[in-house]
Amino acid sequence: MCIRDRKFSVKKPFTVLVAVIMVIMLGLVSVQNMQTNLLPNVNTPYLMVVTVYPGASPERVETEVSDVLQNALTVPGVSKITATSAENYSLLLMQFVDDTDMNSALVQVSNKLDQAKSDLPETALTPSIVQYSMNMNAFMTVAVSREGSSVYDLSDFIKNTMTPYVQRKGGVSSVSASGLVEQLVQVQLNQEKVDAINEKLMELIDSQLEAAHAQLEDAETKIKAGRAEYDKQFKNFGNTVSNTVMGTLSSDVGSAVEVVRKQAEALLQSVNNLIAVVKEPEVQQALIEVQAGLQRVLDKFNSTGMRDIDSLIEIVSELRDITDKLSSALQTLQNRINTETGAQGEGAEDLVDELQLQDSLNVIYKTLEDTIKAMDNVPGMMTEFSNALGSFTQQQLAAYMQFTEAREQLNEYEKQLNEAKIQYEAAKEKALASADVTKQLDIKTLATLIYAQNFSMPAGYVKDESGESWLLKVGEEYDSVEDIRGALLLHVEGYGDVRLSDVADVEIIDNAADSYTRLNGEQASVLKIYKDDSSSAGDVSANCLDAFKELEAQYDGLHVVVLSNQGNYISILIKSILTSMLVGAALAIIVLAIFLKDVKPTLVVGVSIPLSVLCAVVLMYFTGLDLNVMTLAGLSLGIGMLVDNSVVVIENIYRLRGRGVPAARAAVQGARQVGMSVVASTLTSVCVFLPAVFSASLIRSLMGPMSLCIGYCLMASLIVALTVVPAASATVLKNAQPKKLAWFDKIQDAYGRSLEKALKNRFIPLAAAVLLLVFCCWRVVSMGIVLLPTSTSNEAMITLSTTDTLSQDESYDVAGKVVQAVMAVDGVEEVGITPDNTVAGMDVSNLGLPSAITDLLNAANGYGKYKINVKLNEDLSSSKIDAACKAMEEAVAGVADCTATVKQYGMTDDLTSQLSTGLTIKIYGTDAETLTALSEKVIDIVNNTDGFQNATNGLGAGDSTIILQVDRDKVRAYGLTVAQVYQQIAAKLTTTTTAQTPVTVDGTTMDVQISNNLDPLTKENMMDMTFETTVMSADGTTATGTCTLADIASWTTGTAPDSITSENQNQYVTVTAETAPGYNTTVQARAVKKALDAFALTDEMPEGCSFSMGGESDSVNYMTDEMIQWMALALPFVYLVMVAQFQSLLSPFIVLFTVPLAFTGGLLGLLLTGQQLTMISMMGFIVLMGTVVNNGIVFVDYANQLRMGGMERRAALVATGKTRMRPILMTTLTTVLAMLQMVFSNDMASQLMSGMAIVIICGLSYATLMTLYIVPILYDILFKKPPLNVDIGSDKDLDDIPDDAAEFIAAQSSAAQSQPEA
Secondary structure: OHHHHHHHHHHOHHHHHHHHHHHHHHHHHHHHHOOEOOOOOOOOOEEEEEEEOOOOOHHHHHHHHHHHHHHHOOOOOEEEEEEEEEOOEEEEEEEEOOOOOHHHHHHHHHHHHHHHHHHOOOOOOOOEEEEOOHHHOOOEEEEEEEOOOOHHHHHHHHHHHHHHHHHOOOOEEEEEEEOOOOEEEEEEEOHHHHHHHHHHHHHHHHHHHHHHHHHHHHHHHHHHHHHHHHHHHHHHHHOOOOHHHHHHHHHHHHHHHHHHHHHHHHHHHHHHHHHHHOOOHHHHHHHHHHHHHHHHHHHHHHHHOOOOHHHHHHHHHHHHHHHHHHHHHHHHHHHHHHHHOOOOOOOHHHHHHHHHHHHHHHHHHHHHHHHHHHHHHHHHHHHHHHHHHOOOOHHHHHHHHHHHHHHHHHHHHHHHHHHHHHHHHHHHHHHHHHOOHHHOOOHHHHHHHHHHHOEEEEEEEEEOOOOOEEEEEEEEOOOOHHHHHOOEEEEEOOOEEEEHHHHEEEEEEEOHHHOOOEEOOEEOEEEEEEEOOOOOHHHHHHHHHHHHHHHHHHOOOEEEEEEEEHHHHHHHHHHHHHHHHHHHHHHHHHHHHHHHOOHHHHHHHHHHHHHHHHHHHHHHHHOOOOEOHHHHHHHHHHHHHHHHHHHHHHHHHHHHHHOOOOHHHHHHHHHHHHHHHHHHHHHHHHHOOHHHHHOOHHHHHHHHHHHHHHHHHHHHHHHHHHHHHHHHHHHHOOOOOOOOOHHHHHHHHHHHHHHHHHHHOOHHHHHHHHHHHHHHHHHHHHHOEOOOOOOOOOEEEEEEEEOOOOOHHHHHHHHHHHHHHHHOOOOEEEEEEEEOOEEOOEEHHHOOOOHHHHHHHHHHHOOOEEEEEEEEOOOOOHHHHHHHHHHHHHHHHOOOOEEEEEEEOOOOHHHHOOOOOOEEEEEEOOOHHHHHHHHHHHHHHHHOOOOEEEEEOOOOOOEEEEEEEEOHHHHHHOOOOHHHHHHHHHHHHOOEEEOOOOEEEOOEEEEEEEEOOOOOOOOOOHHHOEEEEEEEOOOOOEEEEEEEHHHHEEEEEEEEOOEEEEEOOEEEEEEEEEEOOOOOHHHHHHHHHHHHHHHHOOOOOOOOOEEEEEEHHHHHHHHHHHHHHHHHHHHHHHHHHHHHHHOOOOHHHHHHOHHHHHHHHHHHHHHHHOOOEOHHHHHHHHHHHHHHHHHHHHHHHHHHHHHHOOOOHHHHHHHHHHHHHHHHHHHHHHHHHHHHHHHHOOOHHHHHHHHHHHHHHHHHHHHHHHHOOHHHHHHHHHOOOOOOOOOOOOHHHHHOOOOHHHHHHHHHHHHHHHHHHO
């Protein structure tokens, strides 16, 4: 089939030309439409659950939120849940197993959270789910300034104009702004103003109280005078009437009647209480009638007194009838209670009502019994009284009755006076309390008043006499600060109106002090732009830059400074790839020109390079790959490898052409001779990348696109080499006259002689190669492995933390000093600083959370942490950039009260931000104090280990905490609950609130902030805080009062951790450390591991605690294991391809020995250049595995052909070496020279790929040299028998298929001729 294809391409050159033109057109269109991103679409199997619990300590957040959610989130596929419980919020990071359907997981987690809401505290906000992705870091960071504009105008412009304009651009998911200065109306209660009003109110109250007090004194004087006059007159009357008899009898009767009256009053009160709890209409109506009768009796008591004995007897009789009616109603009610008590289906509320009703009945029964007894005593006393009065004259009796009535009136007046005094004292206390306007106007009340009066709303339409409709608007909104100042708060009778300006200062302020955002030390605003997952990074970058240019052209004085832009990295990568293509093509042409001394064959190869690349790009486009750092790296590698096939084919065609074979036949036969070996070598290169599909999710996401890209390049180069190259050669080489290279012939002869000697002393080269391999492996492993290589960039990031003990202003001052120190470094152009609002390494503003939650999380971060973007001069070389970064480290180190980390911000930072770097040690245990103490010992161990610095457990000093222990029994006795106590304390601590609606002042919309710092709650006065109480007495009545916090609670002090972390509900503390310059993390981590293992065996290791190593060493081990598994799977694939090629199980082992030879060369290259082994350079070894066998396949295949042609083994090996030496050297040189661009170029892409390029260059060069000697030696040792040659006839014979039909016809004819004879 391959032969026919090659014949077809030679016979139909225009068909091939049409196909080439179509590939070029499709390739160019694909390049224009392909998306460009910094990294491949990496599947991150993580979900975050963020729950805000305002005012809660880390301990409460852990027990009431984090633990509850961890127990609830039993979702399939979850491998680990890491919980962080900090003040005000809980953050759960859920890690799923690889290849989990994250959309399904998101739905399941959402359903579980809905079910768990009822188990969370009432004040906790609804949990929010965030899907972890690689686009959570800012895609672009810019600083904005505008000449001639105030900070307020600039903030309004950014908020209302620039941000929406940029966000409308394609691919922008969100834009967050920091440093916006917004104005607001502040209402601050003023102590002097409040005191002045309180003083005036006190004067008014004093005058009112003074008048009332004078009235009381006057009444008391009159009562005393009346009492004296009564005593005097009654004494005179006693001379006429027996004081003993009259006093005794009148006193007894009066007392009996008074008892009856008081019992009637008590009975009326009890009936009133019972009516309030009775629900049956009939009973309630009967009780109301009893109530009216009792009130009527009491009125008669009060009006009759002792003047008319008959009337008193009538009153008592009426009272008895009323009590009988009451007894009947109570009996009916009691029967109903006895029937319904304990009925099925009663709820708690019903039972409470029953108990309350029964209590009221018990009280009224007792009162009724006492009333009846009192009434029973009255008739007997009345009879004795009448008998005693029989001897008195009518005038004496009337006089005595008048004295009795006077005495009762005096008693009543004295009672009223005492009650008036009590009321006076209560009124005085209440008046004095109301004299403090702050108790009537707290911040919540003020916010409500401002909201209610800042009101304008259409109520509807009204019509006039003519029928015309008018829109009726009610209210008027504030439009100036003066309007707000004049807001009426309350009206005090006798004083007048109290307005807002009378008690508070109202002014316009700004929030400039809330955050620290600067550009080159000046006030500025910084925008962070985030890209959505589906958009091209190059397009987003271009759209944003165009938007900035359009805005700068439209608005005078506007300046936008780009501090970081991932789109620049894409441009650098594409530029690097184009350069590599041009350099690779040029060097390939130069190599061919040197070896062939002819321009024509070099042109064929030169055309094959862009053609193969475009063909690969077409395949990339239709399989959904985009242009990113990994696919472009694959193209870079592919460019160096794809030349090989074309070089081998064109060299063989050119060789046959030099032997006089016609161009067309040479094209077919030349491609035919090396066709199968080219196919086999391409397949081996492709097969080494097949195991990428079996790798873990992260490796597959990163290396899969790169592997596919290389595979596309190789397959495209194979198609081009077997179709386009023969077709082009048949045309281009028609008149070619191959020229001999005298200098190369000498080299071939010298090589032939050296190979003959090596075959005679074959074990010496083998032993040398093996020893060199062992030495290189030992040296490289001892050097250690790093995750990713470092790359220089003109963008740097400084992470700054100031000392915890500093105030906000002091922290801002330190940050300003750091900015000034950085600006003084040579090469620094722009320095932008913003607050570090990250949670778990992600910017809070890009989590997609509701604004209320975002504000609370930002508030939890507080101040003291900053991110500084530094832009360096673009013309600086790598060495100068490194020097500038070192100078920045020294400059920052000279600023006191802060710690900072300086690193260059490169294209791999978004990837490394998802992976651990440095050293991480997790310490597991159950006791927080034990973990803290153990972490301090681990810090000492790490600090005493060479290679690590700045070890910390991240716990800090913790917050000083007052632990308030509320006595539940005492709280309940005062009619309060613990929740009410908490709410009142929290309200007291809330000194600032914002009105529900903003106001518009001079055309600017502003929030209204109300502040009250007049009587702040402090540690010293908090126990004096008062609470309103309600206490119920035995008779069911309630009394109000007050108690202090000291009456119901006690307190202690302690320290609360900043946060609590747990993994699968196992609490742990993390110790982290940075790797010192010049040290390798993985190597030094081994020393730490040994020290920790030794410590774990001592008595100092607490029981139940354990260590877990993490960080970069863990990531490196993970990557290394995946790469080793990759190689282990790739090796059998390569072997099987060669078995199919050689039709031998032994021959492939000869070629496979070139793999360790290549590894030796790659390791030597790393040692000589001082490069460390990285994940990228390990990819170079995988590429070598599929590449270095190519020359060995060509060598062995050609040697087999010569041996099958009759040549002796060693003679065939020497002849093969001399014949295949030129194409072997040509393919090696083209690949090596194409890779040199990555080694010597200074751009970021080359720095990232330089380690891999060194491995491939040195490995391929060393393996090529060894292939020319070691492969023949192994062939000579292992392949002594001639290769198997199965005779199936020539190609012509194969085409002469026997004619079965003719044979059948002949047989039938023969049978017909024999029948007549029979």
